Amino acid sequence: MSTPLLTTQELGLRIENRTLLKGLTLSLNSGTFVAITGSSGSGKTTLLRTLAGELEPAEGKVVNHLDCTTGLAMIFQDLQLADGATALTNVLGGSLGRHSFLSTLFRFPSEEREKALHLLAKFGLSGKSNQWTSTLSRGERQRVAACRTLLTRPQLLLADEPVSSLDPALADEVLTHLSNSISGKNGCLVCALHNDEQVTKFADLVLRLDPSDPNGWKLEDLKPKEVE
Amino acid sequence: MKPELPWHSRFDLLGITFLLFLIGAFGSLPSIEGSGRDLDYWGNLSRFSSQFFPPDWSILDRTLEGLLETVQIALVSTLLSIVISIVLSICAARTIAPLWLLWPTRMILNVIRTIPSLLWALLAVVIVGSNPLAGVIALTFYSVGYLAKFFSETFEAADTDAQQALRSLGATPLQAFQFGLWPNARPIIWSHCLWMLEYNVRSASIIGYVGAGGIGLHLKLYAESADSWNKFSLVLLCILVIVTVLDFTGEKIRQNIRNKLEGKKSN
Numbered sequence: 001m002s003t004p005l006l007t008t009q010e011l012g013l014r015i016e017n018r019t020l021l022k023g024l025t026l027s028l029n030s031g032t033f034v035a036i037t038g039s040s041g042s043g044k045t046t047l048l049r050t051l052a053g054e055l056e057p058a059e060g061k062v063v064n065h066l067d068c069t070t071g072l073a074m075i076f077q078d079l080q081l082a083d084g085a086t087a088l089t090n091v092l093g094g095s096l097g098r099h100s101f102l103s104t105l106f107r108f109p110s111e112e113r114e115k116a117l118h119l120l121a122k123f124g125l126s127g128k129s130n131q132w133t134s135t136l137s138r139g140e141r142q143r144v145a146a147c148r149t150l151l152t153r154p155q156l157l158l159a160d161e162p163v164s165s166l167d168p169a170l171a172d173e174v175l176t177h178l179s180n181s182i183s184g185k186n187g188c189l190v191c192a193l194h195n196d197e198q199v200t201k202f203a204d205l206v207l208r209l210d211p212s213d214p215n216g217w218k219l220e221d222l223k224p225k226e227v228e
Numbered sequence: 229m230k231p232e233l234p235w236h237s238r239f240d241l242l243g244i245t246f247l248l249f250l251i252g253a254f255g256s257l258p259s260i261e262g263s264g265r266d267l268d269y270w271g272n273l274s275r276f277s278s279q280f281f282p283p284d285w286s287i288l289d290r291t292l293e294g295l296l297e298t299v300q301i302a303l304v305s306t307l308l309s310i311v312i313s314i315v316l317s318i319c320a321a322r323t324i325a326p327l328w329l330l331w332p333t334r335m336i337l338n339v340i341r342t343i344p345s346l347l348w349a350l351l352a353v354v355i356v357g358s359n360p361l362a363g364v365i366a367l368t369f370y371s372v373g374y375l376a377k378f379f380s381e382t383f384e385a386a387d388t389d390a391q392q393a394l395r396s397l398g399a400t401p402l403q404a405f406q407f408g409l410w411p412n413a414r415p416i417i418w419s420h421c422l423w424m425l426e427y428n429v430r431s432a433s434i435i436g437y438v439g440a441g442g443i444g445l446h447l448k449l450y451a452e453s454a455d456s457w458n459k460f461s462l463v464l465l466c467i468l469v470i471v472t473v474l475d476f477t478g479e480k481i482r483q484n485i486r487n488k489l490e491g492k493k494s495n
Contacts, residue, residue: 082409084413085407092407094397135491148397
């Protein structure tokens, strides 16, 4: 049975006196892939950042049912990588929450390095692990950011357009990896996406935002459960 | 018809400061006077400079020894100053340190920068005697004044996005600094370190004048004996070679760092 990891109650979002969203009541349950769609400016990033606890809601509230704070992680739209560090070091940044300052001061534990290298290989970046991220393409950087967030082992993963710079085949591959990693932990993946094909292919639930009407959001169940 | 802009709108901060600079420079000209005597400037120059040639190669071994000591003084003092400057620069960076720590640190750095390297050398010679250690102490203090300022400005200008991302992913403030901010600042900091090393080799060549070790002592001895200008010129030539090599190498490394940061693949 799926349990809620995070819920919103009558959530309202406002940015610079513009109301983006009103009255959103949503339950993010374990084992689900939730897609958020809507044109630019419809409030996808603001919603994700509010769910992550980075922004305060204008109305309503967000209730976090996760056991610990590290259970929630986010892939940022602007990636937020350290340009002067290698792809491997950036990915290892995701494991910092599990280790003390002294234990990572000179070298990361070898099991973390192995996991990071394994993730990079899974995302097609094994040959780039020792390259500075500033020298990688946007698509490669996007995958490094995804690996870093996965290494935090989140139960609830919020991903802000994680495949926007990838070709369709690679985008499908990355979404599959993200989805499998999260569903393997019986977690929930919330993903802002632009491509309708990807939404239909991967999402269980889709939240469609309307930039012209804060009340115009729609929640669709794409994979309704079969009636027994 | 386009409206006429007021005449003073052409003067921004750049224009005004440039104008002030020109007024200051031209205004200083009347106070720059010669001796008033009727001297043969070109004759004096050619007579003096002819004593520099040809350089006296017989002292090459001795000069290279002095030069090695100079480079060693520069290397050790640059290393010490880098270590001290990293700590001080964190205390002097507006984006990292609290105000109660920021201003006293900046004040200390201002005081250190006010004292020229030759005076630091004199102070060090008085304390530890006339030896290369005095040179290391002098150049360490002198370099800290500049490096800590450069480093703190680098930390302030560095992209903090990765640092914030790591904090949100569970890293402690120190870990977020080490893996989020430091990698972005490190290439620029290393570029400053290379520049400081070049600068310290040049400075270490002079501080020997007051007894703080290095090739400066040779320069002093040859300058004081009237017929040794050809030896003096060989020392200058050797310093020129080492400084040029360092400058060339430093520029290549800095270019490589810039390329990598701008997203070009390294060679």
